[in-house]
Amino acid sequence: MSTLQEKYPAEIQAILSKYPVEQARAAVMPLLYLAQRQEGFVTKGTMNEIAELLSISVTDVASIVGFYTLYYDQPGGKRRIQVCNDLPCALRGAQEFLDKLCDNLGIRVGETTADGLVTVESVMCLAGCDKAPVFQVQTGEGLSYHENQSVESAMALVESWRKDARSSQDADKK
């Protein structure tokens, strides 16, 4: 597998240029997002590479991955549906939404569907309290917001991903 520096040389330079030269460690968080892009989680190999690149220990890099909730060191579903179930959202039906969504997907909170497509997580406030139920979708590519949701709209979204996954599988077969 190729290294981050082979894959994203220009982006790495752009990230490093945001911080004073002697403060290169500041680049660790953006580099971890870059590392997560391919697999949806940070591999041991990329942790080593980031540590080397920034002249810090692998333990330091791993501690950042462990501390911040949006970094993962284990694979999950291709997409993570992160439902806010904090107080303001819970006052507007987030728990019921989360329960029904999981029922429809046949999984429990924290689990991944059998096809490996979706992991459902319950998360803390997303700053979308007036538009509950709200969730974000995290992939290696980044995050997007989905507000004023219903179980129907969320399932329609999942269905569209399943369709995409099927058509790309078909394309691979051809």
Added chain:
Amino acid sequence: MAVGKAPKNKATQSKYVLLRHRDIPGLDQLEVYQNQGGFKAFRQCVASMKPEEVTEVVKASGLRGRGGAGFPTGMKWSFMDKNSWPHYVVANADESEPGTFKDREIMENNPFQFLEGVAIAAYAVGAQAAYIYLRGEFWQLAHQLDQRIAEMESAGLLGDRLFGSQYSLRLYTHLGAGAYICGEETALLESIEGKLGQPRLRPPFPPSYGLFGKPTVVNNVETLTNLPLILERGAAWYRTMGTEKSPGVKVFSLSGRVNRPGNYELPLGTTFRELIFEHGGGIPKDKQIKAIMAAGASSALIVADERALDTPMDYESVPALGAQLGSASVIVIDETVSIDWLINKTVHFFKHESCGKCTPCREGTFWMMRLTDRIASGEAKWDDVELLREVANQMKGKCLCALGEFSIEAVLSGIDRFRADFESRVKAPSRLVETA
């Protein structure tokens, strides 16, 4: 409300100061923003004002930090150590308090007014680089801001020797990755430096020892977004709004059991009643209002009686109710909500978000979670409620930062002010009754 395209080079009269995008279409476009007088204030600062003069105007306006603490903004700037360079400005866009969603609306829809505010603050404190720290969830927003910053550079509004002066400025975004604690300013600085988001022991405060160990001003997004109009229209104009000690407008994020949740820009000193019942349309299904949290999950619970509803929402009046205004994230609780359930929710939040650095918060939130879980399960005795109160009281004044200190607010005020909710939840009402 104004509809259609704004005429070129003619400023639209907006009834807003911060949410001007609501009646100026296309304000998120640089051309429209400039046609509305955008960047005139920054240009004027750089071309014809000394940095100290800018600070004086902001001091005179009475602007106070909108992130929660309400500290006078101009005074904060004047604390910057002038014997240590370079200086930095950091915009706190980590908006994570449950019930707060105002900065996101500003940055998404009125981004240039915010960015101009960052630039003005940077000029005032002599910073040539400013970082915008956004919570990781604002991924798309950060990418939008990167594009806006690039547009500003192309238009000569950022870069080297601006407007023919010797002043240079660059703005950078930095994404967090899911940690509420990074809204605490010293944890935020640690996070930019590539470390765990854990608060520093203070003093020293950021204006003497901040980002990369250099003097730094950290201001909230909403605070910064006020600056362009304060500089353009003057401190006296700003003081025509709000109260004497809390001048200006505030964006109130209204959520919970209310008919029309959302952001409302109103003068500081507007009453809870006006916000909740006039603007927010009252309580759904004609239920009775029971409690108010004025500062998100960090709030003490206010009993929503007539006196509370008629209290002006400003930095002086809310404390008289035994609470704080904070970031003005007003969560409305109706009569169907049991307060023991509510504090279980807030305690879970703080337990999850405690950074683990200081023992009182790390252990205290853990034990409060265990106890509120037990109370919620219906298996608790009144002794457990007393123990919960004791744990909370032992945390008081001992935590390294506000996260731990605020985690007990809803717990203590909940038990004291809504005792019946707990009594009806526990198996034995109290030891005294038991033995009597």
